[in-house]
Amino acid sequence: MTKSKTPLPKIKGTFSTKLIQEIGTGTTKRKVIQSFLYFAEEKDNGEVGLRVLNENNVPTGEEQIISKEELLESFTPEVELYTSTVFPAIQKLNKSLAKADRQRKEGNTFTAEMEYGKALNIDEENIRANFGIGLCYLDRNEAEKATDIFSRLIDLDAAFESEHKHLFNDFGISLRKNKMFDKAVNFYSRAVGLTNDDENLYFNIARCLYEKNDLKEALKNAEKCLEINPDSNPAKKLKNYLSKKISG
Structure with a gap:
């Protein structure tokens, strides 16, 4: 009886890549090497999601999908950086988000807003924090502030991805309950454009x-x-x- 192979652990960590560019012409021509840091996480289908690390060492912005082969060929693992800096920064961000979500669900919208603000200071494009702070404003009928968040979210494709669906639904419902019907229609229509x-x-x-x-x-x-x-x-x-x- 043959033993089944233990599946390899999924890739998750910090990787770097270098981009070499030539600038100038003639005698002033020279090569410039730029280094970029990414957070990489392997999906269930074997593909890898890449997100750039911001100045606070947390993944931010749109996710780029590449193959595992491309990751291993073109990127260098930065194990020490992930362990000492990136992982703790992600934990700090998630801690603020968890506390904010808990406070919002308990009706403490001002405390929740403060915690979402901390998260946005770490990652200004964080979808969960943007939705959360927007929901706080809508719960308090602060339409003008909610409109600012709406304008930010509607430009972010990631806001309409399946992992954020429950937040997306809550936000759309809250827009409607606050009689912000045009914005709610625009919000749902934007999602229709993606799926x-x-x-x-x-x-x-x-x-x-x-x-x-x-x-x-x-x-x-x-x-x-x-x-x-x-x-x-x-x-x-x-x-x-x-x-x-x-x-x-």
Whole structure:
């Protein structure tokens, strides 16, 4: 009986790469070597997600996907840097986020805002912190501050990735409850542009349009929801209601 092989641990750590550029011309021509640091994490499918490290040594910005072979060929592992600097910095960021999330769920929005602020000082593009602080503003009906966060989030593709879906949903619902219908529609529409096979997005757009009394557009979106999922009972009810309302 042969023993099954123990799977190798997934790659996770800090890697560096160098970029050599030639600048100048003629006698002034010279080579410049630039070094870049990344946080790399292997996915379940064997591909590797790369995110650049910011000045606070935490991964930030959009994730770049490369093969494991490309990582091992073109990047150098920085084990000591990860252990001594990057890992503790990530832990510090996650600690602030966890505390902020807990305070927000308990209704302590000012304390939560302060903790999300600490996280944003470490990584200003952190999706969880941006959503969290935006939800604090919406919970306190601070529309102007929430609008600033909305403008920041809607430009970040990562805000609409599946790992942030629950935060995305909470934010969209809070926009609607605060009667910020146009922003809620823009928010959901942005997500539709990235993934157009989610019936819930169309249903949420339909609800917002209905609440701002744009019944015909609301009906169109309810129908789009049903095209994707004909069994959606909330969309069926909304479609029937809107059809009757429009026909008089």
